[in-house]
Each structure stands twice: as structure tokens, then as C-alpha cells.
Amino acid sequence: MATISSSTRRWAHVRAAAYWTATVAVAAELAVGGVWDIGRIPYVRDLVTHLGYPSYFLVLLGAWKVLGAIALLVPRRALVKEWAYAGVLFTYTGAVVSHLTTGYAVGEVWVLSMLAALTVVSWALRPSGRRTGRRTGRLAAR
Numbered sequence: 001m002a003t004i005s006s007s008t009r010r011w012a013h014v015r016a017a018a019y020w021t022a023t024v025a026v027a028a029e030l031a032v033g034g035v036w037d038i039g040r041i042p043y044v045r046d047l048v049t050h051l052g053y054p055s056y057f058l059v060l061l062g063a064w065k066v067l068g069a070i071a072l073l074v075p076r077r078a079l080v081k082e083w084a085y086a087g088v089l090f091t092y093t094g095a096v097v098s099h100l101t102t103g104y105a106v107g108e109v110w111v112l113s114m115l116a117a118l119t120v121v122s123w124a125l126r127p128s129g130r131r132t133g134r135r136t137g138r139l140a141a142r
Contacts, residue, residue: 019125022118023072026088029115030069037062047105051098065091072122078132085123092116 036044037058045055064087071077071084096112099105 015125016127019122019127022122022125026115026118026122027069027072030065030072030088034062034065034069037065050104051102053098061091076129078130081126081130082132085119088119089116092119 033044039062040055040058044058048058049055068084068088068091071080072088092112092115096109096116099109099112
């Protein structure tokens, strides 16, 4: 039976801590931001309107943010997580582009960029139980 070195175990703990730190930070921002979007609080409504989006867009975006936060945190459902990660990355990078192209609150771009980076960190460090498996059989042969 092979033994696991202490450095390997230490790395596994660091990796898990980094994964959960990034994932909880992203999920918390999504959940809070999603609720703010759904409630169309004045700050968010004004920001989105200035960026050129209709205010009704907030309800749609907010609902998807809340569902994305849930998808990232619940166990299993790896394929749903993959879609959630893609949607979250599209949301943050889209927000960066929207801010840059309109010149609105350019100081927020670094926060949005950090959230996009944390999303990538969470995705890259996710445990094997939260990853989609390789397909086998006829689908893999195509």
C-alpha cells in the first residue's frame, strides 16, 4: 500500500482551502448581487440603465445569478456546475466590457476582474466529484 507524503497531504489541504475560499466568495457575490438585481435596488438599477440595458434585464440576470450560486455550492451535479461556471464567467467578463465601453465606473473593473479570476480559480481547483467525467463508449468515438 502506497503512503501519501505529508507534502502531498498539505497540498491537498491548501488546494481545498483555495477552492472553497474562491467558490464561497463567488457564490456569495452572486447570491447578494442576484437578490439586489431581482429587487432592482436604485444603485443597481441606475448602473444597469447607464450601461444601456433595460431595467427588466435585472430580474432575469438576478434569477440566473441566484441559481448559479446554488449550483456552485450544492454537491454533485457536475454538468450543471460547468454551465454555471460558464455563465458566471460570461457575466463578469461582460460586465467588464460594459464598464469599459461606456466609461461608467471604470474603477469597478478591477473588482469585476478579480471575481472573474476567482471564478477561474474555483473552476480549476474543483474536486473530482465536482467535475464532469470523460465520456466512454459510442459518444467518445464520435
